Amino acid sequence: MGKVEDYWNDFVRESPDRKNLPYAGEMSFGIDEQMAVELTAMVLSGKKRGTTSALEAYKIDNEPLPKAGTYCVLTDWNGNPCGIIQEVSVEIVPYNQVPWSMAEKEGEDESLESWRANHDDFFQEDADIMGYEFNPDMLVVFEEFRLVKKG
Secondary structure, three states, X not given: OXXXXXXXHHHHHOOHHHOOOOEEEEEOOOOOHHHHHHHHHHHHHOOOOEEEEEHHHHHHOOOOOOOOOOEEEEEOOOOOEEEEEEEEEEEEEEHHHOOHHHHHHHOOXXXXXXXXXXXXXXXXXXXXXXXXXXXXXXXXXXEEEEEEEEO
């Protein structure tokens, strides 16, 4: 077993009511180390409670979509476990229709305009890496989550 699985199993063993929790694996943030460090710290501080990803990236990676109610081990850039999060809700919406009520849960921006500007850059870089085409009408997966365990 690896360190992520060990971390999850330790979490489950801490309380008998956790035995059958739906586990969805690990989750990390960012496309480079600096971004990962900043975003992970925001999650652990409680400031970041949401994230947005390109639906096309899930298809390219043949990765299942997240589901509300599932739990993930939060990992840092190096794959070290640093917390447990639970998916609260998952919505698929066109990127250009993400409202401020969603975007603000990401904790990174002070307005929808700055969120869009920053995410335009993020999605263009992600598209270049992943091989999809970024456009304002593309579908994104918005996840709202809650921090269940830290450290």
